[in-house]
Amino acid sequence: MKKKKGRRSAVMVMLVVMLVLCGCGTRQKLPARKTDGKIKIGVSVYDQYDAFVAELMQDLNDQVLGAKAEEKQDIVLEVYNASQSQTKQNEQVRDMIAANFDVICVNLVDRTAPTEVINAARDADVPIIFFNRELVEDDLQRWDKLFYVGADAFVSGKMQGELAVDAIQSGTVDRNGDGAIQYVVLEGEAGHQDAIARSESSVNRMLELGVKLDRLTYAIANWNRAQAKTQMDKIIRQYGADIELVLANNDEMALGAIDAFEASDLPKAQRPLIFGIDGTEAGLSAVCDGKLEATIYNDAEGQAAAIFHLAHHLALEEPLRDLPLVGDKYIRLPYEKVTRDNVLEFK
Numbered sequence: 001m002k003k004k005k006g007r008r009s010a011v012m013v014m015l016v017v018m019l020v021l022c023g024c025g026t027r028q029k030l031p032a033r034k035t036d037g038k039i040k041i042g043v044s045v046y047d048q049y050d051a052f053v054a055e056l057m058q059d060l061n062d063q064v065l066g067a068k069a070e071e072k073q074d075i076v077l078e079v080y081n082a083s084q085s086q087t088k089q090n091e092q093v094r095d096m097i098a099a100n101f102d103v104i105c106v107n108l109v110d111r112t113a114p115t116e117v118i119n120a121a122r123d124a125d126v127p128i129i130f131f132n133r134e135l136v137e138d139d140l141q142r143w144d145k146l147f148y149v150g151a152d153a154f155v156s157g158k159m160q161g162e163l164a165v166d167a168i169q170s171g172t173v174d175r176n177g178d179g180a181i182q183y184v185v186l187e188g189e190a191g192h193q194d195a196i197a198r199s200e201s202s203v204n205r206m207l208e209l210g211v212k213l214d215r216l217t218y219a220i221a222n223w224n225r226a227q228a229k230t231q232m233d234k235i236i237r238q239y240g241a242d243i244e245l246v247l248a249n250n251d252e253m254a255l256g257a258i259d260a261f262e263a264s265d266l267p268k269a270q271r272p273l274i275f276g277i278d279g280t281e282a283g284l285s286a287v288c289d290g291k292l293e294a295t296i297y298n299d300a301e302g303q304a305a306a307i308f309h310l311a312h313h314l315a316l317e318e319p320l321r322d323l324p325l326v327g328d329k330y331i332r333l334p335y336e337k338v339t340r341d342n343v344l345e346f347k
Contacts, residue, residue: 228256251283
């Protein structure tokens with residue numbers, strides 16, 4: 001997948017997000033799929049306001065529009081917002097099944113609670129593509145029409161750690177000269193696999209490369225810019241200029257940290273280096289502006305293409321052998337490091 005040129009902003013008009021009514025308690029007999037000649041792809045996202053998910057949905061919409069234009073197929077894409085409620089997401093999946101969707105794509109609210117989604121889909125023989133928020137492997141093995149598209153969170157953390165080490169080796173990060181780096185972690189969600197993986201692998205990689213670390217504190221900010229600013233405001237009041245490095249699990253929280261430091265009375269020379277993950281439009285702009293030291297590009301465009309091509313094959317019941325599936329279940333897209341030296345390649 002080529003790097004994206006001229007990426008759309010996450011604030012562009014997205015797909016119409018459907019507001020879903022409560023599901024019925026009694027299962028009705030389902031009509032045969034594709035009776036109307038359309039390919040119907042349904043999507044439920046955990047939170048439409050997540051910046052990376054918003055960009056991913058815009059890219060998926062572009063894939064559908066491109067296929068409709070080139071292949072002259074009638075493809076319907078409908079996106080539902082679960083608003084961080086697993087119960088609501090379960091209802092959305094049941095409603096999409098009842099509405100005769102051919103394939104359903106799910107950005108899980110709770111990666112440990114996919115049972116209702118899986119059972120409903122299996123009972124109706126509707127394939128499910130999970131994406132971005134990876135479920136437990138054992139759950140993915142429960143049926144042969146369950147798939148996952150995303151990236152390896154451990155790799156993104158490892159790359160973030162390597163970028164931090166590159167900066168530390170420049171000799172300007174250890175401001176107090178004590179031989180250790182005083183750092184703060186902004187974590188996505190309490191107990192979330194991707195958040196844990198990104199935090200642990202980032203720090204572990206730095207230790208492996210010989211950097212001495214001193215963690216001042218960490219805070220949960222739920223992938224959210226405003227929450228990250230609130231948390232970092234508190235941390236700045238407690239630690240101030242002692243903070244030499246901030247590792248954020250995503251760009252939104254990194255931007256929240258930047259907001260907090262810009263609102264503080266700390267001079268720029270006493271502010272830490274801040275690192276993000278995802279390479280969102282706002283994150284890339286912050287790297288260009290020198291506010292964000294670096295980020296890791298999470299290929300939303302590539303993931304959208306993989307989701308669409310897999311969904312298209314499944315809807316038409318075509319063989320999957322020409323798709324880059326690993327273990328017949330996974331499609332993983334690579335991460336890439338983004339610094340001021342190469343950031344324009346990703347915009």
